[in-house]
Amino acid sequence: MPNNYATHPDNRLGSIIKLGIFKNQLFVICSLFVASLLVRIYFFSYQTPITLDGEFYFRYAIDATIQRQFPSGYEFPNNGWPSFLSLIFTAIGPHEFLEYAAIQRIITIIISSLTIVPVYLICRHFVENRFAVFGSILFVFEPRIIQNSLLGISEPLFIILVCTSLVLFLNNKNKTMYLSFVAAALAATVRYEGMLL
Secondary structure, X not given: OOXXXXXXXHHHHHHHHHHHHOOOHHHHHHHHHHHHHHHHHHHOOOOOOOOOHXXXXXXXXXXXXXXXXXXXXXXXXXXXXXXXXXXXXXXXXXOOHHXXXXXXXXXXXXXXXXXXXXXXXXXXXXXXXXXXHHHHHHHHOOHHHHHHHOOOOOHHHHHHHHHHHHHHHHOOOHHHHHHHHHHHHHHHHHOHHHHHO
């Protein structure tokens, strides 16, 4: 009796998906990164100024850029995010308010999209590659994550540092374990909740 199991249409589709799409992990992750960037850019508005918490980070970063030192008079529990912003503002050097605001929000969009890499690596540590890709998709296209990336606030940087710290720690190699504590320390400079890690 011939074995028709392998030639059954459902089984061939499963084999194609398993071998074809998910075999080249780098291509899949890069495609998801580009797709997440495109989604965020679609909702990005250049003319919208930064408001709420993002405005406080923005002011600190502008003052640090102009004064070329950590400005006084701010009562931030952590200044990692605006200090990082001030370095980028100094390097790029625009001179208009909306340009600075757009740069701040573009940086958070890029960082939020890059988070797909450590999230994928964390998921891959616990499940198969195809499920790890699915977990990355769920994370990077989650509406609140997208919304946070458009506000210019510190959460995207904090999330990528925490995820990177976890990836390095789960790697079980001494050198990367030390680097995981460096990433956790940087996360603590962005948000004080990083000290819990």
